[in-house]
Amino acid sequence: xxxxxxxxxxxxxxxxxxxxxxxxxxxxxxLRYKAVSLDSLPLVQSDSGGANILTPGSPxxxxxxxxxxxxxxxxxxxxxxxxxxxxxxxxxxxxxGSVAEFNLQRKYDELFGTIYDEFTDTGxxxxxxxxxxSNPNQKHALYRMSLPGLGQVHFRIRVRGVTYVLLAQDxxxxxxxxxxxxxxxxxxxxxxxxxxxxxxxxxxTGNAGEPANSKVLFGxxxxxxxxxxxxxxxxVSQSGSATITKYTPVTFSTLVYHMTSYTWDDHGFLPGTYxxxxxxxxxxxxxxxxxSTPVQIALAS
Numbered sequence: 001x002x003x004x005x006x007x008x009x010x011x012x013x014x015x016x017x018x019x020x021x022x023x024x025x026x027x028x029x030x031l032r033y034k035a036v037s038l039d040s041l042p043l044v045q046s047d048s049g050g051a052n053i054l055t056p057g058s059p060x061x062x063x064x065x066x067x068x069x070x071x072x073x074x075x076x077x078x079x080x081x082x083x084x085x086x087x088x089x090x091x092x093x094x095x096x097g098s099v100a101e102f103n104l105q106r107k108y109d110e111l112f113g114t115i116y117d118e119f120t121d122t123g124x125x126x127x128x129x130x131x132x133x134s135n136p137n138q139k140h141a142l143y144r145m146s147l148p149g150l151g152q153v154h155f156r157i158r159v160r161g162v163t164y165v166l167l168a169q170d171x172x173x174x175x176x177x178x179x180x181x182x183x184x185x186x187x188x189x190x191x192x193x194x195x196x197x198x199x200x201x202x203x204x205t206g207n208a209g210e211p212a213n214s215k216v217l218f219g220x221x222x223x224x225x226x227x228x229x230x231x232x233x234x235x236v237s238q239s240g241s242a243t244i245t246k247y248t249p250v251t252f253s254t255l256v257y258h259m260t261s262y263t264w265d266d267h268g269f270l271p272g273t274y275x276x277x278x279x280x281x282x283x284x285x286x287x288x289x290x291x292s293t294p295v296q297i298a299l300a301s
Contacts (some may be wrong), residue, residue, distance in 0.1 A: 012033070033192035038111065039071050039104045044164065047133070050074045050098025051167075060184035062116040063150060070113075070186035073098040073128065073169040097169040101133060104189065106163050110154040113187030119149035126181040127170035130155075134163040139154045144170075149181065159189070198292040199223050199278040205295070212299040219261040226280035226288055229256045232263060238272035239301070271301035
């Protein structure tokens with residue numbers, strides 16, 4: 001039986017969430033999804049150079065933040081290309097400051113995370129490339145990026161079918177006159193796809209115009225295991241100057257049975273701005289997620 005950390009206690013019973021086990025793998029309860037940090041995999045030492053795994057005892061430092069996990073690609077720049085060939089890393093005919101290779105065993109679907117440039121000179125630019133190195137004689141780039149000193153960039157790469165992934169510090173080795181850039185890569189490998197955390201509306205879309213005193217069709221994507229949906233629409237502001245009384249309809253709610261669409265009769269509702277939201281329910285009426293992010297529409301006169 002799996003033992004989970006206290007993070008599991010933060011998961012509400014009705015909400016899908018990630019639970020992190022003692023091995024560092026995150027599980028989505030009841031769903032085929034798991035994630036593991038890239039640095040939990042061992043470096044392929046024979047094809048890596050100038051790279052270090054970040055730990056609390058040997059962290060990275062970005063601005064005022066200490067980075068205790070991830071992989072650091074040190075910017076080993078040299079005064080000339082021949083010196084780089086003697087001390088740097090050669091890849092596809094080029095010389096690189098540092099590289100880190102990991103064996104994914106064709107197990108993962110996505111690699112995503114953040115790259116931090118520790119170099120404090122914001123006028124400097126660092127470069128990094130992520131390669132599919134499954135065929136060592138024919139590596140091809142999956143992702144390239146450039147960022148200034150103290151910059152950061154988020155990335156997401158599809159790695160399904162990739163056996164070996166290689167991260168290369170591409171800042172030119174023969175650059176002289178400035179210190180090297182250390183790039184800290186904090187990344188996660190995932191299997192499967194995260195489930196939706198709320199109902200996704202299909203129509204009307206945001207700020208869509210709909211005629212007043214008519215019937216408006218709403219539609220949404222099916223939510224996993226949902227049988228029924230609570231539908232709620234309300235007025236945010238009216239476009240005219242009518243006096244609001246206790247008889248003025250300004251909100252409407254209903255339960256939609258076994259359908260992913262609903263036709264709202266808006267007769268009597270004042271022209272103006274409205275928002276609607278949806279709540280997915282199972283067959284017993286238990287909420288499977290929270291209310292969806294409100295979508296705004298306009299009723300025109």
